[in-house]
Amino acid sequence: MTEVIATNQTILVVGGGISGLTAALEAAETGKQVVLVEKRPYVGGRVTQLYKYFPKLCFPTCGLEINQRRAKMNPNLTILTMAEVTDIQGDAGNYTASVKISPRYVNDNCTGCGDCARAVSAEFDDEFNYGLGKRKGAYLPHRMAHPQRYVIDPAILGTDEAEKAKTACKVNAVDLEMQEETVSFKAGAVVWATGWQPYDANKIQPYGYDRFQNVVTNVEFERMADPNGPTGGKILRPSDGEVAKNIAFIQCAGSRDKNHLLHCSRICCMATLKQTHYVQEALGDEGKSTIYYIDIRAIDRFEDFYQAVRENPNVSFIKSKVASITQNKENSNPVLNGVDTEGYHRYANEHDLVVLAVGMQPSVDKASFPVDIVINEEGFIEPATENGGIFAAGCSSDALDVNRAVQQATGAALRAIQVVNRVAGTEG
């Protein structure tokens, strides 16, 4: 049975992505008691699925390693993984949260040796790679997952496969009797950091993501470029496994569009500019990138990054929102159709692969939100007094890149600290 010790001076952080993790660590390092609730089996969220960060083109694993170390060292921080907040009752300074914890079927004896995964043969779509690859029925979600504990897929429960995993484990970590449980505990303030999800590309009907294999999303492209990813870092066409050399990027795929997401998702321009570096890195002068855009929004110091990409002769820019994608039936090449704004030329350009720069959809569901919350027309949580002691961090509050999400999360942690300090003041 999971036990959570918490009082109304505890801060509950919902969501363990880069924003939630930051808010939790910042608060815990000021001496506050923090409980972090994460839906996935590990912390780090979508940042763990990125190959490189912009603008420095450094690896997210680096900063993640620092944060995970901070988390391991801090006695004030309790992390609940595979856990979801189902209810919050009460007011600022006196909340009671209910949290549902799904069974991992692996206890904390786990050393991360991987014997269970080797014993199991059943394979499933790998969520970490957006289904581009497979993972075992007993698996570590990704190489540096924290906590470094394997997970047994509930789908193999009650089969020989589960027994194989149990038998293979030398440290008695596989516990197939584990049950779902609900715990409830006190909290003085809540930091809501459930982040974002990539906009569902299937909804952008004219781009044919659902029909054409060689149309992928930018988050999938991150996994394709990663040497630890499903293609070993090779940029391959899903249709035939050939190397994609002539790659198109379509900006605002779902963003700045009243039919999809109203807001500018802010990260996609920089993400695409970054991804042209992946193409250059993987294919040298053979790799050609073409960016179809409405405007390039590379703000502040990112302008330098943009200008450097502009100077790359292997990258071209076409100012146009692509109207539709069709497919060359002979070679499965996507054909982009539209009219460019610089000269109003009609084009039908064939590429090997199309990357849709899909936008950020906030993972905040007003209908199932545990308390009344003020949400703006774009779906993000407003910084409103009506929200009481609940503060949005990171992409629950706005479309933000990692840098800005982390700054914003630190601010949210401070507001939560102010609430629990008030509680401490009245309680003496």
Added chain:
Amino acid sequence: MSDLNSAMTERYHNSFLKEVEANVEEGEWVKMCMQCGVCAGSCPLGNAWEHTPQKLFMMIRAGKREAVLSSDAMWMCTSCYNCIARCPRGLPITHIMHGLAHYAKRLGLVPKNQPTAQFSQIFWDNLMKKGRVNELKLGLAIYFKDGFGQGIKNALANKQLGQNMMKAKRMNAMEFFGGHSIKDTGGLQKMIKKAQEIEDAKIQGNS
């Protein structure tokens, strides 16, 4: 140049966008266009026109008054509504195109022999006579709009269609003599006249 056209040119000189906003139906939306080009690319007939909506909107903002108002493009719109459905900013593009056509007509700037404009005029005149469309006369008027010889050729080319329509009782040869009408044709005409006066007063007030 018509009087109204001169008056409008005088009043809005150098600001065609303002003129469009004040006088063209849904014209106030033009400034919201962000020139993404999705309307141009989505228009099924886009490659057949000289000016796509995207281009027309930019021309309006650039003050290309003559070129816009004498353009053939807005007359070619088939009202398929693809552009409205796709526009990321929700511009009522189809309606703006019709608004521009209407305004150009008012100013007497429609390109000569523009077939859609000709058809619209014939349709309107036909409708106003009896308050109902007389399909036989409408068809004949269109066949014969380019002269008697061409009219005979057109009629013969569509002979089968006409016969089939009569067989299916979709058209009646007797309509040639007068034709059916609404109860109070005079009343309708008065109503339309009044509406026209209100519209004219409004647009004159802007000139």
